[in-house]
Amino acid sequence: xxxxxxxxxxxxxxxxxxxxxxxxxxxxxxxxxxxxxxxxxxxxxxxxxxxxxxxxxxxxxxxxxxxxxxxxxxxxxxxxxxxxxxxxxxxxxxxxxxxxxxxx
Amino acid sequence: xxxxxxxxxxxxxxxxxxxxxxxxxxxxxxxxxxxxxxxxxxxxxxxxxxxxxxxxxxxxxxxxxxxxxxxxxxxxxxxxxxxxxxxxxxxxxxxxxxxxxxxxxxxxxxxxxxxxxxxxxxxxxxxxxxxxxxxxxxxxxxxxxxxxxxxxxxxxxxxxxxxxxxxxxxxxxxxxxxxxxxxxxxxxxxxxxxxxxxxxxxxxxxxxxxxxxxxxxxxxxxxxxxxxxxxxxxxxxxxxxxxxxxxxxxxxxxxxxxxxxxxxxxxxxxxxxxxxxxxxxxxxxxxxxxxxxxxxxxxxxxxxxxxxxxxxxxxxxxxxxxxxxxxxxxxxxxxxxxxxxxxxxxxxxxxxxxxxxxxxxxxxxxxxxxxxxxxxxxxxxxxxxxxxxxxxxxxxxxx
Numbered sequence: 001x002x003x004x005x006x007x008x009x010x011x012x013x014x015x016x017x018x019x020x021x022x023x024x025x026x027x028x029x030x031x032x033x034x035x036x037x038x039x040x041x042x043x044x045x046x047x048x049x050x051x052x053x054x055x056x057x058x059x060x061x062x063x064x065x066x067x068x069x070x071x072x073x074x075x076x077x078x079x080x081x082x083x084x085x086x087x088x089x090x091x092x093x094x095x096x097x098x099x100x101x102x103x104x
Numbered sequence: 105x106x107x108x109x110x111x112x113x114x115x116x117x118x119x120x121x122x123x124x125x126x127x128x129x130x131x132x133x134x135x136x137x138x139x140x141x142x143x144x145x146x147x148x149x150x151x152x153x154x155x156x157x158x159x160x161x162x163x164x165x166x167x168x169x170x171x172x173x174x175x176x177x178x179x180x181x182x183x184x185x186x187x188x189x190x191x192x193x194x195x196x197x198x199x200x201x202x203x204x205x206x207x208x209x210x211x212x213x214x215x216x217x218x219x220x221x222x223x224x225x226x227x228x229x230x231x232x233x234x235x236x237x238x239x240x241x242x243x244x245x246x247x248x249x250x251x252x253x254x255x256x257x258x259x260x261x262x263x264x265x266x267x268x269x270x271x272x273x274x275x276x277x278x279x280x281x282x283x284x285x286x287x288x289x290x291x292x293x294x295x296x297x298x299x300x301x302x303x304x305x306x307x308x309x310x311x312x313x314x315x316x317x318x319x320x321x322x323x324x325x326x327x328x329x330x331x332x333x334x335x336x337x338x339x340x341x342x343x344x345x346x347x348x349x350x351x352x353x354x355x356x357x358x359x360x361x362x363x364x365x366x367x368x369x370x371x372x373x374x375x376x377x378x379x380x381x382x383x384x385x386x387x388x389x390x391x392x393x394x395x396x397x398x399x400x401x402x403x404x405x406x407x408x409x410x411x412x413x414x415x416x417x418x419x420x421x422x423x424x425x426x427x428x429x430x431x432x433x434x435x436x437x438x439x440x441x442x443x444x445x446x447x448x449x450x451x452x453x454x455x456x457x458x459x460x461x462x463x464x465x466x467x468x469x470x471x472x473x474x475x476x477x478x479x480x481x482x483x484x485x486x487x488x489x490x491x492x493x494x495x496x497x498x499x500x501x502x503x
């Protein structure tokens with residue numbers, strides 16, 4: 001996949017994006033500040049910013065990213081504002097969120 | 105008819121350790137298990153390797169316990185190299201945590217008592233010390249004692265690893281074989297009947313704990329059940345908390361740990377007092393599920409949110425003096441009992457080894473005297489008609 005493909009999710013089978021206005025906010029992902037739209041899924045904002053790896057597996061340290069995108073598979077879990085194992089594919093962005101990768 | 109030197113009934117940790125050591129000593133062993141390996145109490149507990157529970161102050165009681173449990177911990181370390189299954193033994197320590205100044209003073213006192221009798225594996229933790237060990241503990245947990253050599257493991261993997269190795273040493277293992285009867289003729293054990301088939305041996309080990317009463321008419325009431333709850337969260341990043349126990353208010357003792365795979369385990373006793381038979385039959389109710397969730401939330405409030413995958417009801421076995429029954433039964437020649445473990449994960453390794461040595465006519469490395477299975481013969485054991493964890497421990501004088 002080329003680097004400049006836009007990976008932002010705009011249509012979704014179970015989440016309603018109609019109320020997502022285009023208010024731009026800033027969130028921090030592993031220390032890096034990125035722009036995001038308030039209310040869009042965290043994973044969507046992260047992928048759109050160019051970061052593709054959300055976490056690594058405990059044993060083989062192999063990279064994991066968005067997979068099911070509907071909150072079931074838990075491949076996209078990250079620590080959000082100190083809460084571990086949050087499903088970033090279905091959790092909406094709020095301004096100033098601190099998001100960190102996990103090794104689990 | 106199948107023949108062997110020894111038949112072991114029960115494929116939990118007690119039976120698995122015993123089968124492993126007997127096979128290793130060169131005896132021909134048949135292991136019979138009514139379900140799958142470790143499908144009962146052994147597969148449903150928190151996996152805590154807990155050497156001394158409670159607040160015993162009697163020097164002899166404490167030293168007698170440590171005589172066995174220290175050997176168990178050593179065995180658990182040695183077995184890592186011998187078994188082909190990783191049972192995830194981690195010596196993260198177990199902490200006895202308190203919530204008020206009175207408890208902290210008592211904890212300090214017990215810590216000093218331990219050191220005065222040469223038990224130096226205990227450390228005392230004040231608020232700062234405890235929260236350095238585990239920053240995720242809630243602020244109302246103000247300190248306590250920690251035994252640094254304790255820890256946790258995966259009991260299902262351990263039991264399966266032992267059975268797997270025993271098979272390689274020559275043991276025959278029959279799962280889904282329900283033993284209907286122990287065959288005793290003129291005071292001597294002859295074997296067992298399981299699934300309508302005859303199994304013959306001069307020595308039979310009943311590693312059936314709470315269910316020994318169903319197999320052995322006249323065994324009576326020596327081991328009694330209590331049903332603890334356990335809940336398991338989704339994996340979260342490993343933050344290395346010690347295994348712990350804490351009394352919250354007047355509620356039962358809650359305990360927990362984090363498994364090597366990141367799952368957070370929290371559990372405690374069922375709430376409502378129940379009769380012995382109700383304890384046997386208990387299945388988790390909604391009220392207890394809520395109580396368990398509340399305890400998890402209170403202890404780990406700093407984690408903010410965690411998804412619980414499942415909650416279930418375990419089985420613990422108690423005896424009136426807190427020690428298991430291990431050794432030859434007076435009920436028949438060649439009949440051995442191995443059961444009644446309160447903290448079986450920690451006690452079964454050494455007990456399985458000692459029992460195997462006894463059966464193989466080797467001198468056991470430590471005596472089994474205090475665990476004599478006949479010590480309650482002719483003794484009337486009484487319990488309150490209905491009990492929960494707190495009522496039972498108060499009755500036994502061990503709270």
